[in-house]
Amino acid sequence: MNTTPVLQLKGINKIFPSVHALKDVDFSLRAGEIHALLGENGAGKSTLIKVMTGVYQRDGGDILLEGNPIFPNNTGDAQDLGISTVYQEVNLLPNLTVAQNIYLGREPRRFGLINWKKVNQDAAQLLKGYDLHIDVTLPLSHYSIAVQQLIAIARGVDMSAKVLILDEPTASLDADEVQSLFRIMRDLKARGIGIVFVTHFLDQVYAVCDRITILRSAELVGEFVAANLSRTELIGHMLGKELAELGEHKAQTNENRDEALLTLQGLGRNATLSAVDLQVCKGEVVGLAGLLGSGRTELCRLIFGVDKKHTGTVTFNGKAVNFSSPRDAIDAGMGLCPEDRKHDGILGQLSIRENMILARQIKQGWWKFISRKEQEEIANQYVKELSIATSDIEKPIEQLSGGNQQKVILARWLAANPSLLILDEPTRGIDIGAHAEIIRLIRKLCDQGLALVVASSELEELVAFSSKVIVLRDRNKVAELEGNDINPQRIMQAIAAS
Amino acid sequence: MFNPKFIPLAVTCALFFVLFGIGAIQFDGFGSSRVFFNLLSDNAFLIIAAVGMTFVILSGGIDLSVGAVIALTGVICSVLISKYQWHPLVVFPVVxxxxxxxxxxMGAIIHYYKMQPFIVTxxxxxxxxxxxxxxSEESIPIEHEFYNQVAEFGFMLPGDAWIGTSTIICLLVxxxxxxxxxxxxxxxxxxAVGGDANSAALMGIPLAQTTIRIYAIxxxxxxxxxxxxxxxTFSGYSLAAVGVELDAIAAVVIGGTLLTGGYGYMFGTLMGVLIMGVVQTYISFDGTLSSWWTKIVIGLLLFCFIALQQLLVRGKPR
Structure with a gap:
């Protein structure tokens, strides 16, 4: 391996009006290595990346690319210099064709006009190198996120990338797709490209990375060789504790078992989910396991009445129900925290207080006014109870971290006194500290007698709180695990085996 | 394989030929090249304005200033030509x-102050x-030899179809x-900007330059x-061309361009204007209907096209 760094950041400082976001951070990336950049949310990862890619201008320090100082003013500059970035939410253009996306802004021209034939041929040729044999003249939106991500990588690398930054590229991929991404990352590494890999998944760090740089609270913790850093040490560095407290939890068996709260019989919907039977008792947490696209989210939506069921019956609180909209489900005493918090969960511009009282207001009807005083009481109560880190309940919710936003949404439903809460990936994109807190919260709510249905792709998490785990595969329920069967190995087997 | 992205354009073209066909069957002389080319020359100014509007709407914006700019141009031209005796060929580059x-x-204000195009325009x-x-509150007549020459310039096609200066300019544009x-x-x-301005910026598209150019065009x-x-009109009048910007927007949408930006074709806009023109021609051939029926038909067409766009957007995979 080449030992001279291709990209070197020295003593980087970035100061925003209210925060000192980076304090004297160093980072060095060698050619032909995969380098993980880790840290909790708010540690400064994204700021550091934005400084590298020219989205932000540094307030101090040097950036050296192959030994020469550079001053990228925008992403275009950074790209020209050879620093490309691929983001989690694939920042390509869904309305343009695959080929247009790859060559946007640098289309081959003949006589001053774009030579579309060559654009399409070159694009197809380029993607073949990534094992993608697709029609490049179709719009990007025609393809899955995984394919779009590979296209973004192909675009980035083709623009003579020396440095490729992958910002949480695996967050929306399933296991197979992650493996093919890793294969490509290793290929690129062999071609001498330096790769910065940002992720929340520690397994993935150990699977592909050579070295690890950890940030915490805007400061550099250190740079480590992946092979010499144990997982416990790694988490310790990220959390700032010598030994992270990741207590094992033995799922409790519940005494009120027989009191069925929600019973599904053959619940299904054409083309999205085939018949599922399920029973949820009071004070129980049922975990939904399965890969992305296995039908977890679809089941959540079906129970809550977002999508209409085509088959089967739902019994809730002893009554047969047929929700035609979430409104009906809310009235009956359910709540849903959706997977995509940003789009479906929070109302970013509204304050914490306003976000919290929404569900209760809907349940009461819009005409019954909740007095300002009562609203404030509710908000203050939950801010305390769920230890939401904020100075002010009037702060717009978008200014909170992901973990705290999630808690506000939980509070929103708790304020409406539900008997069943459905959480779809409640810990997605949340840092480790808040993660543990949400899990504690789930256990606490369950102890208070609330029933929960929690979909998650993190097996340890499911094991930590579930008293029953339903495994879905290819839109079918394939297993129901209880008691001692609830462990990562068994769940994994059920997801994988046929 | 037929690419689904061409559906709105195909619908627009088909609709034009259906409408033109209906007229041709019902009235003598409707289905002639003369009527067709009159559509072009009567609506040349609208086609030109709508082409500009297409760029704006493709980028996800809107330009409400079009009608007023047309009127202002007319007034300035007529004042400079009639009052100050400038030659039109000097006036045109200036305006x-x-x-x-x-x-x-306007483009710079929209970009740098992050304002809504709606409000800025x-x-x-x-x-x-x-x-x-x-x-000038009064209409000012333009009297200049050059204007007479412009009006006379052109050539005849078979079937008594006249191609004049306006038609030539609009086809060139x-x-x-x-x-x-x-x-x-x-x-x-x-x-790209119409698809997703944020992503476009991250892909290295110079947003400021692009936005300014779009509104300048x-x-x-x-x-x-x-x-x-x-x-x-051989004149300039401050209250001329009221609401032309809305006609232009309607033509662009009927032409299959998505109001939210990112999808659509220039050629569709031509068809959009022609459809509006053919409806108007039909009503004048009929003779019994009030010309305001044009607006009603165009309203219904617009409604249908927006519904069609919604269906296409929803029907998309993912």
């Missing part, structure tokens, strides 16, 4: 440069209309616009439309 600068300023509309009225939109890097940027074409409009 075109002025109009382009006006659009560029609304302000531009009031400004231009107001300025035109301040210059359309041709150049198609090349710019579909065969230059700038065209690609317009679609729209205003340039609105000014050109104003010049062509003065060829019809």
């Amino acid at each position: 075109l440069i002025g109009g382009t600068a006006f659009g560029a300023i 609304l302000a531009g509309m009031f400004f231009a209309r107001g300025l035109a009225s301040v210059i 359309l041709f150049v616009a198609i090349i710019i939109a579909h065969y230059t890097r700038f065209g690609g940027r317009v679609y 729209s205003a340039f074409l609105a000014t050109l439309a104003g010049i062509v409009y003065s060829f019809y």
Whole structure:
């Protein structure tokens, strides 16, 4: 391996009006290595990346690319210099064709006009190198996120990338797709490209990375060789504790078992989910396991009445129900925290207080006014109870971290006194500290007698709180695990085996 | 394989031929090349303005100043020509440069102050209309030998079809616009900005430059439309072309361009204007219907096209 760094950041400082976001951070990336950049949310990862890619201008320090100082003013500059970035939410253009996306802004021209034939041929040729044999003249939106991500990588690398930054590229991929991404990352590494890999998944760090740089609270913790850093040490560095407290939890068996709260019989919907039977008792947490696209989210939506069921019956609180909209489900005493918090969960511009009282207001009807005083009481109560880190309940919710936003949404439903809460990936994109807190919260709510249905792709998490785990595969329920069967190995087997 | 992205365009073209066919069957002389080319020459100024509007709407914006810019152009032209005795060929470059600068300023305000195009161009509309009225509230006739020459210039096609200056200008504009939109890097940027401005910026598209150019082009074409409009009226009037911006928007949408930006074709806009023209021609051939029926039919068409767009957007995988 080449030992001279291709990209070197020295003593980087970035100061925003209210925060000192980076304090004297160093980072060095060698050619032909995969380098993980880790840290909790708010540690400064994204700021550091934005400084590298020219989205932000540094307030101090040097950036050296192959030994020469550079001053990228925008992403275009950074790209020209050879620093490309691929983001989690694939920042390509869904309305343009695959080929247009790859060559946007640098289309081959003949006589001053774009030579579309060559654009399409070159694009197809380029993607073949990534094992993608697709029609490049179709719009990007025609393809899955995984394919779009590979296209973004192909675009980035083709623009003579020396440095490729992958910002949480695996967050929306399933296991197979992650493996093919890793294969490509290793290929690129062999071609001498330096790769910065940002992720929340520690397994993935150990699977592909050579070295690890950890940030915490805007400061550099250190740079480590992946092979010499144990997982416990790694988490310790990220959390700032010598030994992270990741207590094992033995799922409790519940005494009120027989009191069925929600019973599904053959619940299904054409083309999205085939018949599922399920029973949820009071004070129980049922975990939904399965890969992305296995039908977890679809089941959540079906129970809550977002999508209409085509088959089967739902019994809730002893009554047969047929929700035609979430409104009906809310009235009956359910709540849903959706997977995509940003789009479906929070109302970013509204304050914490306003976000919290929404569900209760809907349940009461819009005409019954909740007095300002009562609203404030509710908000203050939950801010305390769920230890939401904020100075002010009037702060717009978008200014909170992901973990705290999630808690506000939980509070929103708790304020409406539900008997069943459905959480779809409640810990997605949340840092480790808040993660543990949400899990504690789930256990606490369950102890208070609330029933929960929690979909998650993190097996340890499911094991930590579930008293029953339903495994879905290819839109079918394939297993129901209880008691001692609830462990990562068994769940994994059920997801994988046929 | 038929690409689904061409559906709105195909529907628009088919609709035009159906409407034209109905007229041709019902009335003698409707289905002639003369009527067809009259559609072009009668609506030349609208086609020119709508082409500019297409760039704006493709980028996800809107330009409400078009009608007012047409009126202002007419007033300035007539004052400079009739009052100050400038030659039209000197006046035209001056107003075109002025109009382009006006659009560029609106584009700059939209980009740098992160303002809604709706509100900025609304302000531009009031400004231009107001300025035109301040210059002259009366209609000013244009009397110049050059205008007579322009009106006489042209040639006859078989079937008594006349191709005049306005038709030639509007076809040239359309041709150049198609090349710019579909065969230059700038065209690609317009679609990119309309698809997702954030992503476009992250992919290295210069947003400021693109936005400013888009509104400059729209205003340039609105000014050109104003010049062509003065060829019809031989005058400049501050209350002329009221609501033309809305006609242009309607033509763009009927032409299959998505109001939210990112999808659509220049050629569709031509068809959109022609559909509106054919409806009007049908009603004047009929003779018994009030000409306001044109507006009602266009309203219904617009409604149908927006519904169709919604269906296509929803029907998309993912």
